[in-house]
Amino acid sequence: MAKKRAREADGASEAPDKMVEDSDSSDDDDDFDMVNVDFEWFNFNEKIDFHGLKALLRQLFDVDKDLFDISALADLILSQPTIGSTVKVDGEEADPYAFLTAINLHEHKEKKPVVQLIDYINEKAKTNEALAPIPGLLASGKHVGLVLAERLINMPSEISPPMYGMLIDEVEAAVEDKEPYEFSHYLIISKTYHEIESTLDIEERKRKKGKQDATMFYFHPEDEVLQKHAAAYGSYSLTKIDEAISDSKRAFQEMGIMPMGSMILIETSKFADAAKAISEYLSPPS
Template identity: 65%
Template sequence: MGKKRTREDGKDAPPADNSVDKMDQDSSDDEDFDMVDVEFEWFNFDQEVDFHGVKSLLRQLFDVDANLFNMSALADLVLSQPTIGSTVKVDGKATDPYAMLTALNTFEHREKEPMKDILKYLVDKAQTNDSLSAIPRLINGGNHIGLVFSERLINVPPEIGPPMYSMLIDEVEAAVEDKEPYEFTHYLILSKTYQEVESTLDVEDRKRKKAKETSSIYYFHPEDEVLHKHAVAHGSFKYTKEEDAVADSKRAFQEMGVKAFGHMILIEASKFEGAVKAINAYLSPLQ
């Protein structure tokens, strides 16, 4: 690869003094919440400090199917390109990230572990949903696709996402100028959706009948709905290991459980910048 670009830590990002909801630990009323100020900082990936945090976020992104892949190797692959993508942290560079976003060239890494397995997985999953039929042809055709991994911890405000996408565009543009392999034909964003399902806390009841699913689809990442408007294809798929998931474990103090699905969004590279501008407009940077 060519000369690596650097970005001053904490720079080229929106104002970092933000407020997020956090439960008041001292209150006896579970419904009491306090607003606490949190300083979000944007960093390049760092092989020395980010391995475990990035691996954890990647496992969260792949959900129950994470065990199908070598997630340590995937984290290493992400960290091998420190000037492409970002992490978001709260207590300085040496801490684990609260969020991450990056793009890997599917063709460039097609024979590396675990990219080879992930590409086969994505092709197989795309073939289960007619809405995703364009994806196998592009992957199998040897196109240079930017496979986007974007994930954040639960309750991290979605407004931190658009700046990471904006910085990714700038970083990819600079990489192409440096003759690095980031001239993509498309971006393929791996994400997640979920449905609420009727809770079945009693083990015997769970054995006797499956939880009743609702038809409504919800998004872990609200920007996905905006990205759909600029996409060539988008759709969800069932996880291979979905039987290993217990919806009640994700109830989050609700009456309904949660059943997660994998989700893919395919966007032509020429339309990606417009899509990012749209999510910036939809999720205005925090003030």
Template identity: 60%
Template sequence: MGKKRGRDIEGNDPQVADVDKMDEDGDDEDFEIVNVDFEWFNFDPEIDFQGTKSLLRQLFDVDSSLFNMSALADLVLSQPTIGSTVKVDGKATDAYALVTVLNMAEHAQKEPMNDIAKYLVQKARTNDSLSAIPPLIEGGKQVGLIFSERLINVPAEIAPPLYSMLVDEVEAAVEDKEPYEFTHYLILSKTYQEVESTLDAGDRKRKKAREEASTFYFHPEDEVFHKHALAYGSFNYTKEDDVAADSKRAFQEMGVKSTGHMILIEAGKLPNAVEAVQKYLSPPQ
């Protein structure tokens, strides 16, 4: 692929310059505002391998061990004209966030995509709400698989510019006859539930707590995307039993159960969905 296309946004974005951080004295009652300048960069294979791999591993959670994450990071970095990283201390540092899209049909025979496609089909079949997904993937349709992830303390306000740039880059790639003319986008994400600790409850009580647990979103923009989606829903991780919720008891009384999440959006509806995300997450004037 050719040289990275130019961007209107590369560098500081005043929309997300201010981040709340706890005062370093450790007092829970005292907070201070710390100015953080987020910068947007193109993917660079010479710099971004470890940071990209780390964020992708975080996105796949406990199931990341099922895939060759190094190969997946290499695949992401092989298309530097598509997607963005967000950093704080200059280009040579690891990313705090990223977004990109891969053509599932174009890369279907490559190891990471082949394994991930089978995984997503299998997981979609565990939830009737996701029934539209397997025929698209197995039928070799032009599905763009979106990876969007950020460190847990990075503000959600960085999501709109990330997605806006992605839409623009895909449009430019299509104009250049590159394989990004998608019929659908499939966003891979995560949700979580607060579940009662196994140290304090019997089997019956735990089951009831799970049934009544509310779903929360690591990425607030997902709830906006739902309104524009053809299908969306969550699924259990294959290796969820490898990590017990009780390991988090040092931080909170309730455990946290992460689940995978998929959102299927028709390609023509993504720009409007991104505009809606922009309105939802825009900082107050």
């Protein structure tokens, strides 16, 4: 319990908290800029993090965000402050730039945001044979930890390994305290994208959908590592993708990118190894 209690005491974790980003330079004689950024890891704080957390959840669920009561989901996450973490750059009073948490779907199965999430997961799992085991698992009564994680688009992926490592430590501490976090599996909700032929015409895009390049890319690079440890994983189409006709989404389509949802199911016995593999893959060089 040392890790969990230490974070409660001083706010920030013992995770690496500084990265250096430099601009491109062709040789040693060129001028270049170097930016020092201090990243700090904190517990969730209901008095500070509500609006920033809501914004990140809306980003995670993309065009399907309106299918959920995002405010209620944020409240649920904030109600378990020592499970998961936020990442900030301007101290604890700032909005989070990233977050990661795990929610017990069985424990909260009667709460509105979890009912919505379970319905959504079941619906999407039925559209991809690779995700077929998930609905049965959720209906079995087993305790599944739903992992939700998102970060601002310009945040480096190297912040991910400490977040997964701390989550494992915190869940272990919570189980020791007889709290309801003894999961059989972890289910990660994330997102991928496919490159497509650029078009602003929705009907034309619908007609060409079957001809698109099916190569998958990752918004979160750690997902590619997690999949190697998965019992099941796959992508699914977003429900409201064809209704996304705002200027920002039209620009997104012009770039030739089709966002999709993603699920990764990992047995708890393999989750620590998956987190270690993320660390080996993404941790910055010493």
